[in-house]
Amino acid sequence: MIDFAGKSHLNKNDLDGYKLIGDGKDGEIYQIAEDKCVKYFFKEETQQKELEALKVGQSSPIFPGLYEYGDNYIVMQYVEGVSLARHLKKEKQISKALTAKVIALLQELQRVGFTRWDTEIRHILIAQDHQLKVIDHKRAFSTKTHIPTKLFKGLKKYDVLDEFLEYVKELHPSSYQDWMNKK
Ligand SMILES: Nc1ncnc2c1ncn2[C@@H]1O[C@H](COP(=O)(O)OP(=O)(O)O)[C@@H](O)[C@H]1O
Ligand SMILES: [Mg+2]
Incomplete structure (x- = not known):
């Protein structure tokens, strides 16, 4: 090595x-x-x-x-696991538990100080312990996220955006309101 x-x-x-x-x-x-x-x-x-x-x-x-x-x-x-993109392609749905993890991930990106706290579904990895990890961060400070449009686009591609947003409304109503107002 x-x-x-x-x-x-x-x-x-x-x-x-x-x-x-x-x-x-x-x-x-x-x-x-x-x-x-x-x-x-x-x-x-x-x-x-x-x-x-x-x-x-x-x-x-x-x-x-x-x-x-x-x-x-x-x-x-090295994160062993599958990307959220691959997971959604296979499952064709998103669970409430996974939605909660994605919301927590977006909150973490903001908490550490990223101005771009959006991410693409291929850059979210579901590790073997079912925790999420996020990769490929070159734009962390060079753009600013208002609503996570790249994430939405990926969820829409696999037809789970409405399901995701329904769970967000339940789990984190203030984010839901905020995203809907800016949409
Ligand atoms: N830490 C990691 N653990 C496991 N796989 C990774 C890791 N980093 C990158 N990869 C794999 O390599 C691919 C390309 O990595 P990425 O950082 O997106 O490169 P690029 O900046 O060129 O787009 C990812 O989609 C993923 O499959
Ligand atoms: Mg990449």
Whole structure:
């Protein structure tokens, strides 16, 4: 295994032999241990944004733990589980208990100080202990959320938005009111 401690820069070939578990627009994610993965960034600027957000989030259980980083990579907790997107695609419904967890997650994002406390359903991971974790935070401080439109869009895609909002109305009426007024 690569010795990340004190490594300032990661070369692509350092990752040879590791399992690629995700590749997005901003980087590639490799699993490097049972409970750790590394996000290799194409741009250092994106790494800085995500690192800042992850540092801020460390006081909250909804963020993956942060282990090591250099200018173009971050080693974080590997979250084993399925994304909310995959879950909804399979289940075609959202439970009241899961809605409550999603509301709590949005509240945590606000509590730690993110100005963007919206997220996409593919970036919410349901861990094996059924707790939610949220990943991919480059926009945490660069945009401002009034209502979580990205989340709504994802829920709508799987036809569970009305069900979700009905539960929000019950569980957290002030958020429901607030979101409806701004819609
Ligand atoms: N901490 C993690 N634990 C488990 N899987 C992860 C983790 N971080 C990223 N992934 C996987 O890699 C994919 C891409 O990660 P993401 O951070 O969204 O990259 P990008 O910024 O390029 O969009 C995710 O959708 C997820 O499947
Ligand atoms: Mg992403």
